[in-house]
Amino acid sequence: MSSATRQSNAAARERLEALTDRASVDTSALSADLQAVTGVLDREIGLRRILTDPATDGQRKADLVNSLFGAKIGADALDLVTGSVRSRWSAPRDLVDSIEQQAALAEIIGADKAGALDEVEDELFRFGRTVAGSNELRAALTDNAADRTAKVALVERLLGGKARPATTKLVASLVSQPRGRSLESGLEEFSRLAAGRRGRVVALVTVAVPLSDRQKERLGASLAKLVGRPVHLNIEVDPAVLGGVRVQIGDEIIEGTIADRMDGARQGLVGQ
Template sequence: MSGSTRQSTAAARERLEALTDNTSVDLAALAGDLLDVTRVLDREVSLRRILTDPATPGQAKADLVANLLTGKVGAETVDLLSGMVRSRWSAGRDLSDATEQLGALALIISADKANELDDVEDELFRFGRIVAGDVALRSALTDSAAAPSAKAELVRDLLGGKAKAVTVALVTALVTQPRGRSLESGLDEYARLAAGRRGRVVALVTTAVPMSDTQKERLAASLATLVGRPVHLNLDVDQQVLGGVRVQIGDEIIEGTIAGRLDSADRSLAG
C-alpha cells in the first residue's frame, strides 16, 4: 500500500468512526450500501479511474458521487464516498478496497457496540475451520460459476440462527464478492479488522487438548507482554501436535509443541 493510499484509507476510517458515534446511524444499512458501492466500483473500471484521477478537482469528483448515489444509498454513504474521492489514491483499485474495508468495519463496529465482537471473532475463526475440513462445502462456497444468491442462501442455511447477524453478513459478503481473495485470506482479513477495532492482535494457538480458562488467560497475558498489545486467542485443537503449544501471530511462529521439537531434531540429525 502506497503512502497516499494509506493516508487516504486512514482518513476514511476516521470519518467512519466519527460517523458511527452517532447512535442514529443504521450501521447495517451503511455497511450494505458501502458493499454495494464496492461492487459498482469493481465492475466500472472507467468510473474508478475518474474518481481517483489526481488531475480532476476533488469537488468535481464529489459532485459526481452525489449525482450518482443520492437517492440510491443513504446520505451517510454519500458523505463518506464524497470525502474519499477528494483524497489521493495510487490506483483505482485502492478506492474499491478501502470502500469494502469500510463496509466490513461498519459491521464490526456494530458488533462492538452490541458487545458481540468477541463472539463474531470466534465465529469467523470456527467457520474457517469448518470450511477447511469440508472440501465439498468449500467448493460450493467458492465456485465461481455458482450464483451469488445461491451462495448467500447456503451461508444462511449454515449460520442462520447459529451465529451473530454480523458474522452472517461478513461471511455472505465474502463468498458473494471474494474480489480475488481466497476464502481463508478473506476471513483472516476480517478477523484482523475485528481485532484491530480494540487494538488487539490475533494469535492462532494450537494444542493437543483444549486449554482451561486459566491457561488461556495466562497465555494471553504472556503474549500481550511479548508483543506489547492485547491479544485475542483463536484456539485450535490438533492431536498431531502431541503436547505443548504452537502460537502463530502474523508470520511469526512460536513452536513449543512436542511434534515440532521432534521434527526439528529430525532435521538436525539429517543435516
C-alpha cells in the same frame, strides 16, 4: 501500500469512526450501502479510474458520486464515499478496497456496540476452520460460476440463527464479492479488523488438547507481554502437535510442540 493510500485510508477510518459514534447511525444499513458501492466500483473499471484520477477536481468527483448513488444509498454512506473520492489514491483499486473495508468495519463497530465483538471474532474463525475442513463446502461457496444469490442463501442457512447477524453478513459479503481473493484470506482480514477495533492482534494457537479458561488467560497474558498489545486467541485443536503449543501472530511463529522438538532431533541425527 503507498503513503497517499495510507493517508487516505486513515482519513476514511476517522470519518467512519466519527460517524458511527452517533447513536442514531444504523451501522448495518451503512455497511450494506457501502458494500453496494463496492460492487459497482469493482465491476466498473472506467468509473473507478475517473474517481481516482488526480487530475480531476475533487468536487467534480463528488458530484459524480452524488449523481450515481445519491438516490440509491443513505446520506451517511454517501458522505463517506464522497469523502473518499476527494482523497488521493495510488491506484484505482485502492479506493474500492478502502470502501469495502469501511463496509466491514461498520458491521464490526455495530457488533462492538452490541457487546458481541468477541463472539463475531470467534465465529469468523470457526467458520474458516469449517470451510477448511470441507472441500465440498468450500467449492460451493467459492465457485465463480455459481449464482451469487444461491451462495448467500447457503451462508444464511449455515449461520442464520446460529451466529451473530454481523458474522453472517460479513461472510455473505465475501462469497458474493470475493474480488479475487480466497475465502480464507477474506475471513482472516475481517478477523484482523475486528481485533484491531480494540487495539488487539490475533494469535492462532494450535494445541493437542483444549485449553482450560485459566490456561487461556495465562497464555493471553504472556503473549500480550511479548508483543506489547492485547491478544485475541483463536485456538485450534490438532492432536498431531503431540503436546505443547504453536502460536502464529502474523508472519511470526512460536513453536513449542513436542512434534517440532522431535523433528529437530531427527534432523540433528541425520546431520551427524
